[in-house]
Amino acid sequence: xxxxxxxxxxxxxxxxPSVPSRMGLPIRNGKLGIWLFLGTEVMFFTALIGxxxxxxxxxxxxxxxxTMHVKLWxxxxxxxxxxxxxxxxxxxxxKLGSGDAKAARKYLALxxxxxxxxxxxxAYEYSGKFAHDLLPGRVPETAEIARRKVxxxxxxxxxxxxxxxxxxxxxxxxxxxxxxxxxxxxxxxAVEPLAERVEAFRKxxxxxxxxxxxxxxxxxxxxxxxxxxxxTGLHAVHVIVGILLLAIPLLAWNLSRAWFPFLENTALYWHxxxxxxxxxxxxxxxx
Amino acid sequence: xxxxxxxxxAPAAPVSTETDAHPHANYLAVFGALCGLTLVSVGFDxxxxxxxxxxxxxxxxxxxxxAYCVMAWFMHLKxxxxxxxxxxxxxxxxxxxxxxxxxxxxxIHYYTVEADPTDAVAALVENxxxxxxxxxxxxxxxxxxx
Numbered sequence: 432x433x434x435x436x437x438x439x440x441x442x443x444x445x446x447x448p449s450v451p452s453r454m455g456l457p458i459r460n461g462k463l464g465i466w467l468f469l470g471t472e473v474m475f476f477t478a479l480i481g482x483x484x485x486x487x488x489x490x491x492x493x494x495x496x497x498t499m500h501v502k503l504w505x506x507x508x509x510x511x512x513x514x515x516x517x518x519x520x521x522x523x524x525x526k527l528g529s530g531d532a533k534a535a536r537k538y539l540a541l542x543x544x545x546x547x548x549x550x551x552x553x554a555y556e557y558s559g560k561f562a563h564d565l566l567p568g569r570v571p572e573t574a575e576i577a578r579r580k581v582x583x584x585x586x587x588x589x590x591x592x593x594x595x596x597x598x599x600x601x602x603x604x605x606x607x608x609x610x611x612x613x614x615x616x617x618x619x620x621a622v623e624p625l626a627e628r629v630e631a632f633r634k635x636x637x638x639x640x641x642x643x644x645x646x647x648x649x650x651x652x653x654x655x656x657x658x659x660x661x662x663t664g665l666h667a668v669h670v671i672v673g674i675l676l677l678a679i680p681l682l683a684w685n686l687s688r689a690w691f692p693f694l695e696n697t698a699l700y701w702h703x704x705x706x707x708x709x710x711x712x713x714x715x716x717x718x
Numbered sequence: 719x720x721x722x723x724x725x726x727x728a729p730a731a732p733v734s735t736e737t738d739a740h741p742h743a744n745y746l747a748v749f750g751a752l753c754g755l756t757l758v759s760v761g762f763d764x765x766x767x768x769x770x771x772x773x774x775x776x777x778x779x780x781x782x783x784x785a786y787c788v789m790a791w792f793m794h795l796k797x798x799x800x801x802x803x804x805x806x807x808x809x810x811x812x813x814x815x816x817x818x819x820x821x822x823x824x825x826i827h828y829y830t831v832e833a834d835p836t837d838a839v840a841a842l843v844e845n846x847x848x849x850x851x852x853x854x855x856x857x858x859x860x861x862x863x864x
Contacts, residue, residue, distance in 0.1 A: 456801045466802075470809035477813025485817060488825025503763065510756050518749040521792050525742065702793045709784045712756075713777040717763045718770070 465696040469703050476707050479665065480714055483658045492572075492650035496716065499655060500559050506716035509552050510708060516545035517705040520677070520698045527694055532686045535694075539681040542701070546674045553667055560656070564644035567660060570652035574622050577648050578615050581629055584643030585612040591642065604636045611643075622648050659715060666711060669704045676700060748791045755784045 456463055487493050496503070523538035560566065571577035588608040595601050611632055614620065620628070626646035633640040676697040680690050759780040762773060790796040822828055 457799060458801065463801075466805050470805050473806065473809045474813040474816075477810070478816050481813065481817030481820070485820045485825045488821065489827065503760065507756065507760050511753060514749065514752045514756065517788060517792055518745060518752075521745050525745075699793055702788055705792075706785055706788050709781050709788065710778075713759060713781050717759060717777045718774050 459692055461692050461696050462699075465699050469699065472703060472707075476666075476710075479662050480710055483662060483714060486654060486658060490651050490654055494649050494652050494655050498647075498649055499565060499652065499659075500563055501716055502556060502559070503716050505552050505556050506712050509549050510712045512545050512549045512552070513705045513708050516542045516549070517702050519545065520701050524691070524694055524698050527686070527688060527691055530688055532688075536681060536686055539677055539694075543674060543677055543681060546670055546677070550667060550670060550674075553663065560660075563647075565652070565656060567653055567657040569644075570656065571646075571648050572650045572652065574625075574648060577622055577625060577646050578619070581615055581625060581643060581646065582612055585609070585615075587642040588636075588639050591639070604639055607632055607636065608639075608643075622646060662711065663715065666704070666707055669707070673697075673701045673704050743791045743796075745791065748787050752784055752787055755780050755787075 458466075519538045519542040523535045523542065526532075526538060527535035564570070569580075571580050585608040589605060589612075592602050592605045592608075594605070611628060614628060615625065618624075629643055629646045632643060633645065680686055680694050680697070683690065759777045762768065762776045762780070765773075768776075795802050
């Protein structure tokens with residue numbers, strides 16, 4: 432019934448009933464909500480990636496990808512994985528919209544698998560950083576810090592290995608650690624000879640290699656690592672949240688078109704996670 | 719305000735077809751373009767000794783093209799109304815504004831950041847006329863002595 436017709440139907444002398452005006456934007460409330468949330472996320476990640484670019488521009492030194500054990504193939508594969516998952520989620524949405532819940536569930540499952548694959552590759556990359564002791568605040572940026580780090584490592588070994596009774600022969604690793612500490616204190620060695628001595632120790636006593644990590648002086652590495660772990664870590668948290676959101680309709684026993692608004696909002700969130708990685712990939716892996 | 723059934727509450731009745739009407743595009747073609755652009759950006763990185771600034775411009779240009787594809791087709795922004803500008807333009811400007819505001823002081827170094835703290839402290843302690851006056855007085859003395 433048109434507004435004019437409804438007004439005509441009101442008898443003369445009677446008050447015209449008030450009609451609530453239609454407020455807001457021509458989209459669902461939930462969709463508006465997710466877009467407003469994504470707006471805040473745009474600011475959040477722009478600030479993070481922008482800070483990385485600004486800090487890099489102002490840093491006295493910035494290590495190369497090779498030095499920091501960044502694997503280009505891992506970043507490229509992860510980019511393709513996220514893009515494929517974005518494609519699958521949009522297909523799942525289409526299938527659900529056309530009433531094919533079974534196909535939608537299949538594509539949702541594929542999306543979740545790819546999301547887990549992304550996290551697996553990310554974990555592999557992180558494990559490489561841990562293996563090389565490339566962690567924020569742990570990388571020497573000068574030779575003096577490298578020598579102190581080796582001394583701290585030898586102290587750890589000496590604490591770990593018990594002292595034998597007086598007169599008894601000490602464990603070889605204790606002797607080697609003491610020799611290494613004496614060498615560092617007495618010779619004040621440069622980075623290369625120190626690295627050779629440490630590498631020899633690590634090969635001879637692999638069980639204690641973790642206590643004395645390989646020597647690598649990398650100017651700017653700690654700032655690089657802080658920004659790397661912060662930004663990629665927060666992105667990974669977003670991936671985990673996306674996995675949880677995608678799992679809800681996937682595990683729903685009554686998946687139907689009634690779920691379309693929920694899946695559309697989740698898909699928008701997932702595309703945004705993909706969008707962030709699109710800019711993270713060149714920032715971290717390519718330049 | 720629309721009355722949508724909450725998905726978590728296991729809605730019994732399906733909503734109308736109007737609710738899930740949304741534009742369809744050739745998503746496979748968009749996906750192919752995205753994969754192609756990713757390979758292009760990797761190819762740029764594998765070029766022998768590319769100029770750094772050119773590489774940055776190329777890979778971020780490709781990233782922007784990929785972001786446009788995702789936003790326009792996968793997120794359906796190409797088919798949305800003008801409300802998208804209200805939500806996205808201010809937030810994007812604020813995000814970029816922060817970066818642009820920080821760039822001159824931290825990244826570009828358009829002035830020297832080195833200062834001698836000893837001189838600065840001494841000037842504050844010894845100068846009874848206030849900071850800055852000593853330097854001017856010294857300069858004047860120097861001119862007179864010449």
